[in-house]
Amino acid sequence: MTTRLVIMGRQGAGKGTQCVQLASHYGIPHISTGDMLRAAVADGTELGLQAKAIMDAGGLVNDEIMNGIVTERLAQPDAQPGFILDGYPRTAPQADYLDGVLSDTEGLDAAVDLDVPIPVVTERMKARGRSDDTDEGIARRLDLYEQETAPLIAWFIERDLLVTVPGEGLEDEVFDRLVAAIEGREAA
Numbered sequence: 001m002t003t004r005l006v007i008m009g010r011q012g013a014g015k016g017t018q019c020v021q022l023a024s025h026y027g028i029p030h031i032s033t034g035d036m037l038r039a040a041v042a043d044g045t046e047l048g049l050q051a052k053a054i055m056d057a058g059g060l061v062n063d064e065i066m067n068g069i070v071t072e073r074l075a076q077p078d079a080q081p082g083f084i085l086d087g088y089p090r091t092a093p094q095a096d097y098l099d100g101v102l103s104d105t106e107g108l109d110a111a112v113d114l115d116v117p118i119p120v121v122t123e124r125m126k127a128r129g130r131s132d133d134t135d136e137g138i139a140r141r142l143d144l145y146e147q148e149t150a151p152l153i154a155w156f157i158e159r160d161l162l163v164t165v166p167g168e169g170l171e172d173e174v175f176d177r178l179v180a181a182i183e184g185r186e187a188a
């Protein structure tokens with residue numbers, strides 16, 4: 001059995017925490033393209049040097065680079081039983097590309113949208129007090145997310161892959177909801 005998942009959700013929705021739990025529950029890697037890019041920046045690789053300015057400006061690294069990184073990562077042995085992709089795909093061309101990469105397999109099992117309303121994530125981000133969590137910074141990132149994500153939601157709905165899971169509540173409750181939603185799809 002494989003479990004191939006994409007997780008979506010606004011910053012502050014609790015995706016990171018839930019992905020760690022899901023990865024351990026299913027025995028599959030949590031593949032966060034943001035984490036991979038931050039590691040490249042920290043290591044000072046050529047990719048890191050290219051990505052840093054774009055990330056600092058809150059922009060998107062180009063699709064070709066991202067598709068290359070993800071293809072390599074998904075070819076690793078640990079990703080053969082499945083994976084949770086976090087932060088990718090982020091554009092329609094990335095979604096189409098992923099479709100192609102997975103064409104020799106049964107494809108994705110689900111794209112899970114961990115849904116937490118804008119006012120709630122705004123309060124959570126303000127409370128964590130990171131230096132980029134100014135009112136303006138938070139609003140800008142949330143705006144960008146809406147713009148980036150809306151077309152992807154439509155893309156996943158068209159392929160009958162989208163499941164929306166309410167992300168408010170205790171961490172364990174949200175986790176149980178996520179597993180129930182994923183397994184509900186697998187049983188269908």
Ligand code: AMP
Pocket residue numbers: 033034035037054055058059060061062066086087088089090091094
């Ligand atoms: P994240 O941790 O997912 O919010 O990603 C941090 C930053 O990395 C983003 O703001 C983008 O600049 C870049 N990034 C991560 N994933 C992607 C992607 N799939 N496509 C383009 N840029 C990405």
